[in-house]
Amino acid sequence: MTDEDGNAPDRPDDEPHDEVARSGREDVADDEGVRNGDRAGAPSGSPDKDAAADAPDAGEAGEADAADETPAAAGTRDDDDPAAAADVAHRDADDADEHVPAGVAVSRQRSEGRPRPEPGTRAADRDVSFLTRFRTAQSGPLLFIRETLYSALAVVGVGLLLFAISGVWPPMVAVESGSMEPEMYRGDLVFVTEEHRFTPDYAYGDTGVVTVEIGTEAGYRSFGGNGSVIIYSPPDRAGSPIIHRAHFHVEEGENWYDRADPAYMRADNCQELPNCPAPHAGFITKGDANGQYDQVTSVADTAGPIRPEWIRGSARLRIPYLGHIRLQLAGALAG
Numbered sequence: 230m231t232d233e234d235g236n237a238p239d240r241p242d243d244e245p246h247d248e249v250a251r252s253g254r255e256d257v258a259d260d261e262g263v264r265n266g267d268r269a270g271a272p273s274g275s276p277d278k279d280a281a282a283d284a285p286d287a288g289e290a291g292e293a294d295a296a297d298e299t300p301a302a303a304g305t306r307d308d309d310d311p312a313a314a315a316d317v318a319h320r321d322a323d324d325a326d327e328h329v330p331a332g333v334a335v336s337r338q339r340s341e342g343r344p345r346p347e348p349g350t351r352a353a354d355r356d357v358s359f360l361t362r363f364r365t366a367q368s369g370p371l372l373f374i375r376e377t378l379y380s381a382l383a384v385v386g387v388g389l390l391l392f393a394i395s396g397v398w399p400p401m402v403a404v405e406s407g408s409m410e411p412e413m414y415r416g417d418l419v420f421v422t423e424e425h426r427f428t429p430d431y432a433y434g435d436t437g438v439v440t441v442e443i444g445t446e447a448g449y450r451s452f453g454g455n456g457s458v459i460i461y462s463p464p465d466r467a468g469s470p471i472i473h474r475a476h477f478h479v480e481e482g483e484n485w486y487d488r489a490d491p492a493y494m495r496a497d498n499c500q501e502l503p504n505c506p507a508p509h510a511g512f513i514t515k516g517d518a519n520g521q522y523d524q525v526t527s528v529a530d531t532a533g534p535i536r537p538e539w540i541r542g543s544a545r546l547r548i549p550y551l552g553h554i555r556l557q558l559a560g561a562l563a564g
Contacts, residue, residue, distance in 0.1 A: 394422070396422060403418055403419075412454070417550070419544050422543055428543070429447070431443060436478075438459060438478075444457070451543075452474075459543055473528075493525075516528075
């Protein structure tokens, strides 16, 4: 509509309407801004919500802590209360018994009701193995048998060790006469080794024996004299082996009269000297205390020179008096 001048008539209420409209839009805008602000500002406002949401978690944590502390406190109270502790132990025992087979449980009940034997009694000994009683016996036949067995094992052990060193058996011989005095006496125990052991390279041939002739030249001495002291046993000898010194070696058919010491024979020539010429190769021997060679006396007159295969070993060490025990035992067994 226009006025008469062609102008539109004034509408007094347009401004207010515009204002109202604007204000309304502003209000709407404000409301939308608030809503948008709420949505846009959600992250900034989330800590409050998270705090509110975390509050129940803290409460639950408190309840969990309280729950964790409850057993300890309860346990402390149970420990303080003997009746409660006994009740707990009884319940634990019942729980353990539930997993035990019925037969085992009955056997346990019977064994618990049975009286225990006193330590040291025969009833208690029956529960111990024989080996344990044998090792720990302090009296009676088991002690005697154990000590005897230990002594025998010790002797066998020493014998085996000596055999490993000497290479001959027996490694010890007892002196039965005084033919080697003053270097060996009756009742001495002599340690013997295989003749090739502990022998210098200048021994006669491959025999391992150093004769008095060689020992005098090389300075080899044993038991107070030159040359080796050997233990030998001719095949036709019935008694114990002989322990004498080897003086020199002769070959088969050799006239050894000129090599012999006149002080140790009673002959003027080889024809008057037994075993001359030599019936076979071997060693001429003599005891240090004897006045003549073995081959011209009854010691070895029938055997002649000592063959290397008749030699059982060389004497190395003398132990005084210890041989008397062996001689006594030998005499008791022979008698």
